[in-house]
Amino acid sequence: MASSNNTTIKDHGLAHGLGNGHYVDPDVHELENQSVIANTWASIGFAKDVPNRGDVMPTTLAGQPLLIVRGSDGDVQVFENVCRHRGMILVEEPRHFKSAIACRYHAWC
Numbered sequence: 001m002a003s004s005n006n007t008t009i010k011d012h013g014l015a016h017g018l019g020n021g022h023y024v025d026p027d028v029h030e031l032e033n034q035s036v037i038a039n040t041w042a043s044i045g046f047a048k049d050v051p052n053r054g055d056v057m058p059t060t061l062a063g064q065p066l067l068i069v070r071g072s073d074g075d076v077q078v079f080e081n082v083c084r085h086r087g088m089i090l091v092e093e094p095r096h097f098k099s100a101i102a103c104r105y106h107a108w109c
């Protein structure tokens with residue numbers, strides 16, 4: 001039993017933690033976004049966040065602005081939260097829409 005504890009202590013003595021850059025460097029953060037988060041599925045919210053048809057909730061994932069929407073059919077879907085014209089953010093805060101979401105600048109999309 002004592003040798004098992006010694007092995008554990010020895011392993012911790014050899015272990016190295018992540019460097020400070022992994023916590024504060026924006027380049028490391030971007031690399032993690034692209035290499036880990038963008039390549040797999042991720043939970044970005046809950047269906048309860050958009051309880052009623054027409055409810056929308058903006059969020060971000062790996063720097064990408066997204067919009068969680070409960071559509072008129074009751075299904076929850078996620079879209080990019082940007083205008084196709086000039087990339088403006090479509091919805092800034094959670095809210096309810098009674099009709100289609102339109103960009104507030106030119107209402108082209």
Ligand code: FES
Pocket residue numbers: 083084085086087088103104105106107108109
């Ligand atoms: S910027 Fe959105 S429609 Fe023109």
